[in-house]
Amino acid sequence: MPDFPPLKNDLLLRAARGEETERAPVWVMRQAGRYLPEFREVRAHHGFFELCRTPALATEITLQPVRRYAGLLDAAIIFSDILVVPQALGMEVQMNPAPFFPEPLDTPADVSKLRAHVDVDKELGYVFQALTQTRVALAGQVPLIGFCGAPWTLFSYMVEGGGSKTYQKAKGWLFRWPEESKALLMRIADVCVEFLVGQVKAGAQLLQVFDSWAGELAPHHFQEFALPSLKHIATGVRNKLKAEGIPPVPMTIFPKGANSELAAIAQHAGYDTVGIDWCVEPSEARQLVGDVVALQGNMDPNVLYGGREAIEREVRRMCASFRGGRAPKGWIANLGHGITPGVDPEDMRWFLECVHKYSAASYQA
């Protein structure tokens, strides 16, 4: 592994390991994106996946929010997308402007169209290069997060051919072809394991798995279909790193909306941190997960459209609720889902400032 500059701010890594921190570390899902004018400026000249595939540009975009919010953000997340894994498996994915797969997997017979063996270095080496370049450019300011999509969420995109409101096709697959579905989920999980291990070797200091559609499944279907593949990833990554003599990195699972499954996820999925959305009260989430994991989240991203007073009020409330459930110990502040394109970057700054203030161990409610 390359020799990287020493890390100056390890709040995120300490919180992810469940340690007490002087305040909650904070970063925001989709922090490098369209709400930033500097992102839109670069994006105007390049296609979305062209940005992902050009390490110098991916590095520049990853650094944009870190630069703009210097001293306020406690992590960088590599600019990429969860859909690079279906691409590595051989599927075509367009972004126009939402994700679109011209040839989705209609039936299990279509699985034969996927690459039988995925050479992750060859197909996704551009992500590894972007991580290494970014880690060097960060000069130890903040840790660098690597990520991938969870098998169930990726399976949904690959079967639906894009986003969906009903998940009819993806769920139709699960219920009509449960064994084939499980095999495909595990096949995706195997690629995720290789991809995440490669990301650590390239410089990622924490890994997050995005299961954006976890909450669409009934609890017993989540446990049957999604949970085993999530566990396969956590165990697979840990084992491979160990076998190669590489120190482990903290891992976060974001099972969006699967709030009735939090206890099972904390106990059985094998991650250090569980991300929660805004539909669960933080103090209640802490009760559900116990002491096993750190928590991440969870302000409703739409509060960022409510003005400064609302943002301050909601951050203060969020801090109190996480603290009620024993924060700032083992809590990473974030939104409950990605920041959206219409947010005023100065309101994002205010959110970060409020977290610094109200999550401080010294703050008296």
Ligand SMILES: Cc1c2[nH]c(c1CCC(=O)O)Cc1[nH]c(c(CCC(=O)O)c1C)Cc1[nH]c(c(CCC(=O)O)c1C)Cc1[nH]c(c(C)c1CCC(=O)O)C2
């Ligand atoms: C479901 C999902 C996707 N991508 C991702 C998820 C999981 C998180 C979530 O649930 O939001 C993850 C993702 N996508 C992107 C990142 C970059 C890192 C970050 O700043 O968090 C990350 C972590 C950049 C992006 N990924 C995308 C953009 C916008 C594309 C553009 O510039 O046109 C960015 C900055 C495109 C994308 N990519 C995806 C969709 C649905 C879209 C289009 C709609 C949208 O923008 O929300 C799939």
